[in-house]
Amino acid sequence: MGAIRWVGFDGDDTLWKSEDYYRAAERDFESVLGGYIDLSDRRTLDHLLEVERRNLKVFGYGVKGMTLSMIEAAIELTGERISAADLHRIVEIGRATLAHPVELIDGIRSAVEAIAAEHAVVLITKGDLFHQEDKIARSGLADLFHRIEIVSEKDPSTYARVLRELGTDPDGFVMIGNSLRSDIAPVIELGGWGIHMPYHVTWALENEHGLAGDEARLRAVVGAAELPAALREIVALATAG
Amino acid sequence: MGAIRWVGFDGDDTLWKSEDYYRAAERDFESVLGGYIDLSDRRTLDHLLEVERRNLKVFGYGVKGMTLSMIEAAIELTGERISAADLHRIVEIGRATLAHPVELIDGIRSAVEAIAAEHAVVLITKGDLFHQEDKIARSGLADLFHRIEIVSEKDPSTYARVLRELGTDPDGFVMIGNSLRSDIAPVIELGGWGIHMPYHVTWALENEHGLAGDEARLRAVVGAAELPAALREIVALATAG
Known part of the structure:
Protein backbone atom coordinates (compact mmCIF):
# COMPACT_ATOMS: atom_id res chain seq x y z
CA MET A 1 0.00 0.00 0.00
CA ALA A 99 44.08 12.13 5.54
CA HIS A 100 43.59 9.12 3.24
CA PRO A 101 42.28 9.91 -0.25
CA VAL A 102 38.54 9.52 -0.82
CA GLU A 103 38.11 6.91 -3.57
CA LEU A 104 34.57 6.28 -4.74
CA ILE A 105 33.17 2.76 -4.98
CA ASP A 106 32.89 1.68 -8.65
CA GLY A 107 29.69 2.90 -10.27
CA ILE A 108 28.29 4.55 -7.15
CA ARG A 109 27.95 8.06 -8.60
CA SER A 110 25.72 6.84 -11.47
CA ALA A 111 23.70 4.70 -9.06
CA VAL A 112 23.05 7.62 -6.68
CA GLU A 113 22.20 9.89 -9.62
CA ALA A 114 19.74 7.37 -11.05
CA ILE A 115 18.06 6.83 -7.68
CA ALA A 116 18.02 10.55 -6.81
CA ALA A 117 16.15 11.23 -10.06
CA GLU A 118 13.19 9.25 -8.70
CA HIS A 119 13.43 9.44 -4.88
CA ALA A 120 14.56 11.75 -2.12
CA VAL A 121 18.00 10.50 -1.04
CA VAL A 122 19.71 10.90 2.33
CA LEU A 123 23.29 10.07 3.31
CA ILE A 124 23.41 8.51 6.80
CA THR A 125 26.97 7.97 7.97
CA LYS A 126 28.54 7.09 11.31
CA GLY A 127 31.77 8.21 12.98
CA ASP A 128 33.79 11.31 13.79
CA LEU A 129 31.81 14.39 12.75
CA PHE A 130 34.92 16.21 11.57
CA HIS A 131 36.35 13.32 9.54
CA GLN A 132 33.00 12.39 7.98
CA GLU A 133 32.33 16.00 6.92
CA ASP A 134 35.78 16.12 5.38
CA LYS A 135 35.22 12.89 3.45
CA ILE A 136 31.76 13.99 2.28
CA ALA A 137 33.25 17.25 0.97
CA ARG A 138 36.12 15.47 -0.78
CA SER A 139 33.84 12.77 -2.28
CA GLY A 140 32.17 15.32 -4.56
CA LEU A 141 28.83 13.55 -3.92
CA ALA A 142 27.35 15.99 -1.37
CA ASP A 143 25.24 17.86 -3.93
CA LEU A 144 23.44 14.66 -4.98
CA PHE A 145 21.87 14.24 -1.53
CA HIS A 146 18.77 16.02 -0.30
CA ARG A 147 19.91 15.53 3.27
CA ILE A 148 23.04 14.45 5.12
CA GLU A 149 22.97 12.97 8.62
CA ILE A 150 26.15 12.17 10.55
CA VAL A 151 25.32 10.01 13.55
CA SER A 152 27.31 8.53 16.42
CA GLU A 153 25.60 5.12 16.37
CA LYS A 154 23.38 3.31 13.88
CA ASP A 155 20.78 1.63 16.03
CA PRO A 156 16.98 1.50 15.78
CA SER A 157 16.50 4.62 17.94
CA THR A 158 18.85 6.66 15.75
CA TYR A 159 17.08 5.56 12.55
CA ALA A 160 13.70 6.25 14.21
CA ARG A 161 14.80 9.83 14.97
CA VAL A 162 16.13 10.39 11.45
CA LEU A 163 12.97 8.99 9.83
CA ARG A 164 10.84 11.23 12.07
CA GLU A 165 12.86 14.22 10.88
CA LEU A 166 12.47 13.11 7.26
CA GLY A 167 8.70 12.82 7.79
CA THR A 168 8.41 9.20 6.63
CA ASP A 169 7.40 6.04 8.40
CA PRO A 170 9.78 3.06 8.15
CA ASP A 171 7.67 1.35 5.47
CA GLY A 172 8.50 4.26 3.15
CA PHE A 173 12.27 4.00 3.70
CA VAL A 174 14.98 1.85 2.07
CA MET A 175 18.54 1.82 3.44
CA ILE A 176 21.49 0.85 1.23
CA GLY A 177 24.78 -0.15 2.83
CA ASN A 178 27.59 -2.63 3.30
CA SER A 179 27.01 -3.44 6.97
CA LEU A 180 24.21 -5.82 7.93
CA ARG A 181 24.65 -4.77 11.55
CA SER A 182 24.60 -0.99 11.10
CA ASP A 183 22.82 -0.33 7.82
CA ILE A 184 20.30 -3.13 7.39
CA ALA A 185 19.25 -4.91 10.62
CA PRO A 186 18.07 -1.82 12.57
CA VAL A 187 16.04 -0.54 9.60
CA ILE A 188 14.39 -3.95 9.03
CA GLU A 189 13.66 -4.11 12.78
CA LEU A 190 11.78 -0.81 12.55
CA GLY A 191 9.71 -2.08 9.60
CA GLY A 192 11.74 -0.57 6.76
CA TRP A 193 13.58 -2.06 3.77
CA GLY A 194 17.24 -2.78 3.05
CA ILE A 195 19.64 -3.36 0.16
CA HIS A 196 22.87 -5.01 1.23
CA MET A 197 25.91 -4.28 -0.93
CA PRO A 198 28.83 -6.10 0.78
CA TYR A 199 32.32 -4.69 0.65
CA HIS A 200 35.29 -7.04 0.26
CA VAL A 201 36.40 -6.40 3.86
CA THR A 202 34.29 -5.78 6.96
CA TRP A 203 35.45 -4.69 10.43
CA ALA A 204 34.99 -7.57 12.89
CA LEU A 205 32.69 -5.49 15.13
CA GLU A 206 30.36 -4.87 12.15
CA ASN A 207 29.79 -8.59 11.62
CA GLU A 208 27.55 -9.02 14.67
CA HIS A 209 23.87 -8.97 13.67
CA GLY A 210 20.70 -10.99 14.17
CA LEU A 211 19.17 -10.95 10.69
CA ALA A 212 17.50 -14.05 9.22
CA GLY A 213 18.89 -15.18 5.85
CA ASP A 214 15.48 -15.15 4.16
CA GLU A 215 14.39 -11.67 5.24
CA ALA A 216 11.59 -10.60 2.85
CA ARG A 217 12.34 -6.89 3.13
CA LEU A 218 16.00 -7.28 2.18
CA ARG A 219 17.70 -7.48 -1.24
CA ALA A 220 21.38 -8.11 -1.88
CA VAL A 221 23.51 -6.83 -4.76
CA VAL A 222 27.13 -7.43 -5.68
CA GLY A 223 27.85 -3.97 -7.07
CA ALA A 224 26.52 -0.43 -7.38
CA ALA A 225 25.29 -0.94 -10.94
CA GLU A 226 22.62 -3.32 -9.60
CA LEU A 227 21.24 -0.85 -7.05
CA PRO A 228 18.57 0.85 -9.21
CA ALA A 229 17.05 -2.50 -10.26
CA ALA A 230 17.06 -3.84 -6.68
CA LEU A 231 15.34 -0.67 -5.55
CA ARG A 232 12.69 -1.01 -8.29
CA GLU A 233 11.89 -4.50 -6.96
CA ILE A 234 11.37 -3.09 -3.46
CA VAL A 235 9.28 -0.20 -4.79
CA ALA A 236 7.04 -2.71 -6.57
CA LEU A 237 6.67 -4.81 -3.41
CA ALA A 238 6.02 -1.78 -1.20
CA THR A 239 3.40 -0.43 -3.58
CA ALA A 240 1.70 -3.83 -3.95
CA GLY A 241 1.84 -4.56 -0.20
CA MET B 1 10.52 45.21 11.36
CA ALA B 99 33.78 11.01 31.60
CA HIS B 100 33.65 14.23 33.65
CA PRO B 101 30.33 14.96 35.38
CA VAL B 102 27.94 17.34 33.61
CA GLU B 103 27.37 20.29 35.98
CA LEU B 104 24.87 22.89 34.82
CA ILE B 105 25.73 26.60 34.85
CA ASP B 106 23.90 28.39 37.71
CA GLY B 107 20.37 29.37 36.76
CA ILE B 108 20.56 28.09 33.17
CA ARG B 109 17.65 25.67 33.37
CA SER B 110 15.21 28.43 34.47
CA ALA B 111 16.59 30.76 31.80
CA VAL B 112 16.14 28.20 29.01
CA GLU B 113 12.65 27.36 30.29
CA ALA B 114 11.62 31.03 30.37
CA ILE B 115 12.96 31.67 26.87
CA ALA B 116 11.53 28.42 25.45
CA ALA B 117 8.09 29.51 26.66
CA GLU B 118 8.19 32.42 24.19
CA HIS B 119 10.54 31.35 21.39
CA ALA B 120 11.70 28.28 19.51
CA VAL B 121 15.06 27.30 21.04
CA VAL B 122 17.92 25.40 19.41
CA LEU B 123 21.08 24.01 21.01
CA ILE B 124 24.10 24.53 18.73
CA THR B 125 27.22 22.90 20.11
CA LYS B 126 30.64 22.14 18.70
CA GLY B 127 33.00 19.19 19.17
CA ASP B 128 33.08 15.41 19.16
CA LEU B 129 29.65 14.10 18.14
CA PHE B 130 29.84 11.20 20.57
CA HIS B 131 30.97 13.26 23.59
CA GLN B 132 28.50 16.09 22.92
CA GLU B 133 25.57 13.66 22.60
CA ASP B 134 26.62 12.06 25.86
CA LYS B 135 26.80 15.43 27.65
CA ILE B 136 23.45 16.55 26.22
CA ALA B 137 21.83 13.34 27.49
CA ARG B 138 23.41 13.67 30.93
CA SER B 139 22.54 17.41 31.21
CA GLY B 140 18.81 16.63 31.44
CA LEU B 141 18.15 19.69 29.25
CA ALA B 142 17.54 17.94 25.91
CA ASP B 143 13.74 18.02 26.21
CA LEU B 144 13.71 21.81 26.55
CA PHE B 145 15.09 22.28 23.02
CA HIS B 146 13.05 22.18 19.83
CA ARG B 147 16.19 21.26 17.89
CA ILE B 148 19.74 20.15 18.60
CA GLU B 149 22.61 20.71 16.16
CA ILE B 150 26.09 19.32 16.80
CA VAL B 151 28.58 20.95 14.41
CA SER B 152 32.29 20.56 13.74
CA GLU B 153 33.03 24.29 13.40
CA LYS B 154 31.12 27.45 14.33
CA ASP B 155 31.78 29.76 11.41
CA PRO B 156 29.44 31.90 9.30
CA SER B 157 28.83 29.13 6.74
CA THR B 158 27.81 26.65 9.45
CA TYR B 159 25.40 29.14 11.03
CA ALA B 160 24.03 30.00 7.56
CA ARG B 161 23.27 26.31 6.95
CA VAL B 162 21.63 25.85 10.35
CA LEU B 163 19.48 29.00 9.93
CA ARG B 164 18.40 27.80 6.47
CA GLU B 165 17.32 24.50 8.01
CA LEU B 166 15.46 26.37 10.78
CA GLY B 167 13.70 28.46 8.14
CA THR B 168 14.71 31.84 9.56
CA ASP B 169 16.86 34.63 8.20
CA PRO B 170 19.68 35.91 10.44
CA ASP B 171 17.69 38.97 11.55
CA GLY B 172 15.24 36.60 13.26
CA PHE B 173 17.95 34.72 15.19
CA VAL B 174 19.69 35.43 18.51
CA MET B 175 22.66 33.31 19.64
CA ILE B 176 23.57 33.02 23.35
CA GLY B 177 27.04 31.81 24.33
CA ASN B 178 30.28 32.31 26.18
CA SER B 179 32.61 32.53 23.16
CA LEU B 180 32.77 35.78 21.19
CA ARG B 181 34.70 33.95 18.48
CA SER B 182 32.41 30.93 18.04
CA ASP B 183 29.00 31.98 19.34
CA ILE B 184 28.71 35.69 18.68
CA ALA B 185 30.99 37.07 15.92
CA PRO B 186 29.86 34.74 13.09
CA VAL B 187 26.17 35.33 13.87
CA ILE B 188 26.62 39.13 13.97
CA GLU B 189 28.56 38.89 10.70
CA LEU B 190 25.58 37.18 9.05
CA GLY B 191 23.21 39.90 10.30
CA GLY B 192 21.90 38.18 13.42
CA TRP B 193 21.96 39.05 17.13
CA GLY B 194 24.07 37.88 20.05
CA ILE B 195 24.03 37.70 23.85
CA HIS B 196 27.46 37.16 25.34
CA MET B 197 27.58 35.40 28.71
CA PRO B 198 31.30 35.04 29.55
CA TYR B 199 32.55 32.08 31.51
CA HIS B 200 35.31 32.54 34.08
CA VAL B 201 37.84 30.70 31.90
CA THR B 202 38.15 30.68 28.10
CA TRP B 203 40.39 28.48 25.96
CA ALA B 204 43.12 30.62 24.36
CA LEU B 205 42.03 29.64 20.83
CA GLU B 206 38.50 30.95 21.56
CA ASN B 207 39.77 34.44 22.36
CA GLU B 208 40.55 35.34 18.76
CA HIS B 209 37.72 37.43 17.25
CA GLY B 210 37.20 40.66 15.32
CA LEU B 211 34.14 42.14 17.05
CA ALA B 212 33.88 45.86 17.76
CA GLY B 213 33.26 46.75 21.41
CA ASP B 214 30.17 48.85 20.62
CA GLU B 215 28.37 46.31 18.44
CA ALA B 216 24.70 47.36 18.33
CA ARG B 217 23.36 43.83 17.82
CA LEU B 218 25.15 42.42 20.88
CA ARG B 219 24.17 42.40 24.56
CA ALA B 220 26.30 41.12 27.43
CA VAL B 221 25.15 39.54 30.68
CA VAL B 222 27.05 38.33 33.72
CA GLY B 223 24.82 35.37 34.54
CA ALA B 224 21.99 33.20 33.24
CA ALA B 225 19.35 34.99 35.35
CA GLU B 226 19.83 38.08 33.16
CA LEU B 227 19.27 36.24 29.86
CA PRO B 228 15.47 36.67 29.55
CA ALA B 229 15.69 40.45 30.09
CA ALA B 230 18.58 40.83 27.61
CA LEU B 231 16.58 38.87 25.07
CA ARG B 232 13.51 41.10 25.62
CA GLU B 233 15.69 44.13 24.79
CA ILE B 234 16.77 42.52 21.53
CA VAL B 235 13.21 41.49 20.69
CA ALA B 236 12.10 45.12 21.19
CA LEU B 237 14.92 46.40 18.95
CA ALA B 238 14.28 43.79 16.26
CA THR B 239 10.56 44.53 16.21
CA ALA B 240 11.12 48.31 16.13
CA GLY B 241 13.90 48.07 13.52
Missing part, protein backbone atom coordinates in the same frame (compact mmCIF):
# COMPACT_ATOMS: atom_id res chain seq x y z
CA GLY A 2 2.84 2.38 0.84
CA ALA A 3 5.26 4.10 -1.48
CA ILE A 4 9.00 4.49 -0.97
CA ARG A 5 9.58 8.13 0.01
CA TRP A 6 13.23 8.21 1.06
CA VAL A 7 16.28 6.13 0.13
CA GLY A 8 19.25 6.18 2.50
CA PHE A 9 22.88 5.53 1.63
CA ASP A 10 25.63 4.61 4.07
CA GLY A 11 29.00 6.39 3.55
CA ASP A 12 32.06 4.27 4.48
CA ASP A 13 32.48 1.29 2.11
CA THR A 14 29.17 2.08 0.39
CA LEU A 15 29.94 5.43 -1.28
CA TRP A 16 33.70 5.42 -0.75
CA LYS A 17 36.44 3.02 0.30
CA SER A 18 37.23 3.11 4.02
CA GLU A 19 37.96 -0.26 5.59
CA ASP A 20 41.03 -0.76 3.35
CA TYR A 21 42.64 2.24 5.06
CA TYR A 22 41.84 0.88 8.52
CA ARG A 23 43.39 -2.45 7.48
CA ALA A 24 46.48 -0.65 6.22
CA ALA A 25 46.64 1.14 9.58
CA GLU A 26 46.49 -2.23 11.35
CA ARG A 27 49.37 -3.55 9.21
CA ASP A 28 51.43 -0.45 10.06
CA PHE A 29 50.54 -0.94 13.74
CA GLU A 30 51.77 -4.53 13.57
CA SER A 31 54.96 -3.46 11.91
CA VAL A 32 55.69 -1.02 14.78
CA LEU A 33 55.02 -3.79 17.31
CA GLY A 34 57.17 -6.27 15.39
CA GLY A 35 60.20 -4.62 17.00
CA TYR A 36 58.99 -5.79 20.44
CA ILE A 37 56.89 -8.93 20.24
CA ASP A 38 56.35 -12.09 18.21
CA LEU A 39 53.73 -11.44 15.52
CA SER A 40 53.36 -15.07 14.46
CA ASP A 41 49.92 -15.53 16.04
CA ARG A 42 46.77 -13.35 15.80
CA ARG A 43 47.35 -12.03 19.33
CA THR A 44 48.30 -8.48 18.31
CA LEU A 45 45.20 -7.64 16.29
CA ASP A 46 42.97 -9.64 18.63
CA HIS A 47 44.20 -7.55 21.54
CA LEU A 48 43.70 -4.32 19.56
CA LEU A 49 40.12 -5.37 18.80
CA GLU A 50 39.52 -6.09 22.49
CA VAL A 51 40.85 -2.63 23.47
CA GLU A 52 38.74 -0.99 20.73
CA ARG A 53 35.65 -2.83 21.91
CA ARG A 54 36.06 -1.75 25.54
CA ASN A 55 36.86 1.84 24.46
CA LEU A 56 33.89 2.20 22.08
CA LYS A 57 31.55 3.40 24.82
CA VAL A 58 34.01 6.14 25.84
CA PHE A 59 35.60 7.09 22.50
CA GLY A 60 32.87 6.22 19.97
CA TYR A 61 33.68 5.21 16.39
CA GLY A 62 36.32 6.77 14.19
CA VAL A 63 40.02 7.16 13.56
CA LYS A 64 40.88 9.20 16.67
CA GLY A 65 39.37 6.56 18.94
CA MET A 66 41.18 3.85 16.96
CA THR A 67 44.48 5.70 17.36
CA LEU A 68 44.07 6.05 21.13
CA SER A 69 43.16 2.35 21.31
CA MET A 70 46.27 1.47 19.27
CA ILE A 71 48.45 3.44 21.68
CA GLU A 72 46.87 1.72 24.65
CA ALA A 73 47.10 -1.75 23.05
CA ALA A 74 50.77 -1.17 22.12
CA ILE A 75 51.64 -0.19 25.69
CA GLU A 76 49.82 -3.21 27.09
CA LEU A 77 51.21 -5.71 24.54
CA THR A 78 54.80 -4.59 25.09
CA GLY A 79 54.53 -4.52 28.88
CA GLU A 80 55.28 -0.75 28.75
CA ARG A 81 58.55 -1.38 26.85
CA ILE A 82 57.57 0.52 23.69
CA SER A 83 59.55 3.73 23.11
CA ALA A 84 58.10 7.23 22.81
CA ALA A 85 59.41 7.40 19.24
CA ASP A 86 57.46 4.28 18.29
CA LEU A 87 54.32 5.57 20.01
CA HIS A 88 54.75 8.72 17.96
CA ARG A 89 54.76 6.52 14.84
CA ILE A 90 51.32 5.25 15.96
CA VAL A 91 50.01 8.83 16.25
CA GLU A 92 51.29 9.31 12.68
CA ILE A 93 49.39 6.19 11.56
CA GLY A 94 46.22 7.86 12.86
CA ARG A 95 47.03 11.12 11.13
CA ALA A 96 47.67 9.32 7.82
CA THR A 97 44.39 7.40 8.14
CA LEU A 98 42.48 10.67 8.64
CA GLY B 2 11.44 41.58 11.92
CA ALA B 3 10.57 39.37 14.85
CA ILE B 4 12.91 36.97 16.66
CA ARG B 5 11.92 33.46 15.55
CA TRP B 6 14.70 31.27 16.97
CA VAL B 7 17.03 31.59 19.95
CA GLY B 8 20.23 29.52 19.94
CA PHE B 9 22.19 28.33 22.96
CA ASP B 10 25.79 27.15 22.95
CA GLY B 11 26.56 24.04 25.06
CA ASP B 12 30.05 24.01 26.64
CA ASP B 13 30.42 26.74 29.30
CA THR B 14 26.99 28.16 28.43
CA LEU B 15 24.67 25.32 29.52
CA TRP B 16 27.24 23.25 31.41
CA LYS B 17 30.77 23.59 32.76
CA SER B 18 33.46 22.36 30.38
CA GLU B 19 36.63 24.46 30.29
CA ASP B 20 37.35 23.72 33.97
CA TYR B 21 37.77 20.05 33.04
CA TYR B 22 40.12 20.90 30.19
CA ARG B 23 42.15 23.05 32.59
CA ALA B 24 42.29 20.20 35.08
CA ALA B 25 43.50 17.97 32.23
CA GLU B 26 46.26 20.49 31.48
CA ARG B 27 47.35 20.49 35.12
CA ASP B 28 47.48 16.69 35.10
CA PHE B 29 49.44 16.82 31.84
CA GLU B 30 51.96 19.19 33.43
CA SER B 31 52.29 16.95 36.44
CA VAL B 32 53.19 13.99 34.19
CA LEU B 33 55.79 16.12 32.40
CA GLY B 34 57.21 17.42 35.69
CA GLY B 35 59.15 14.15 35.94
CA TYR B 36 61.12 15.07 32.80
CA ILE B 37 61.39 18.82 32.31
CA ASP B 38 61.48 22.11 34.19
CA LEU B 39 57.94 23.48 34.52
CA SER B 40 58.95 26.89 35.86
CA ASP B 41 58.09 28.75 32.65
CA ARG B 42 54.94 28.63 30.48
CA ARG B 43 56.75 26.59 27.83
CA THR B 44 54.85 23.34 28.47
CA LEU B 45 51.33 24.66 27.98
CA ASP B 46 52.46 27.03 25.20
CA HIS B 47 53.88 24.07 23.31
CA LEU B 48 50.70 22.05 23.88
CA LEU B 49 48.64 24.94 22.48
CA GLU B 50 50.90 25.11 19.44
CA VAL B 51 50.49 21.36 18.80
CA GLU B 52 46.70 21.64 19.29
CA ARG B 53 46.53 24.55 16.87
CA ARG B 54 48.42 22.71 14.12
CA ASN B 55 46.37 19.53 14.72
CA LEU B 56 42.96 21.26 14.67
CA LYS B 57 42.60 20.95 10.91
CA VAL B 58 43.25 17.19 11.07
CA PHE B 59 41.68 16.22 14.41
CA GLY B 60 38.96 18.87 14.85
CA TYR B 61 37.79 19.99 18.30
CA GLY B 62 37.21 17.77 21.29
CA VAL B 63 38.82 15.64 23.95
CA LYS B 64 40.17 12.88 21.69
CA GLY B 65 42.05 15.41 19.55
CA MET B 66 43.34 17.10 22.71
CA THR B 67 44.58 13.76 24.04
CA LEU B 68 46.43 12.93 20.82
CA SER B 69 47.95 16.44 20.87
CA MET B 70 49.02 15.96 24.49
CA ILE B 71 50.75 12.71 23.59
CA GLU B 72 52.53 14.36 20.70
CA ALA B 73 53.51 17.44 22.75
CA ALA B 74 54.81 15.23 25.58
CA ILE B 75 56.99 13.24 23.18
CA GLU B 76 58.36 16.43 21.60
CA LEU B 77 58.92 18.27 24.88
CA THR B 78 60.82 15.36 26.44
CA GLY B 79 62.93 14.67 23.35
CA GLU B 80 61.33 11.19 23.16
CA ARG B 81 62.46 10.37 26.72
CA ILE B 82 58.95 9.95 28.18
CA SER B 83 58.09 6.37 29.21
CA ALA B 84 55.22 4.29 27.84
CA ALA B 85 53.74 4.17 31.35
CA ASP B 86 53.62 7.98 31.52
CA LEU B 87 52.12 8.19 28.02
CA HIS B 88 49.47 5.77 29.23
CA ARG B 89 48.73 8.23 32.07
CA ILE B 90 48.04 10.84 29.37
CA VAL B 91 45.55 8.51 27.63
CA GLU B 92 43.90 8.15 31.06
CA ILE B 93 43.71 11.96 31.39
CA GLY B 94 41.74 11.96 28.13
CA ARG B 95 39.45 9.19 29.30
CA ALA B 96 38.76 11.01 32.59
CA THR B 97 38.02 14.25 30.72
CA LEU B 98 35.47 12.44 28.53
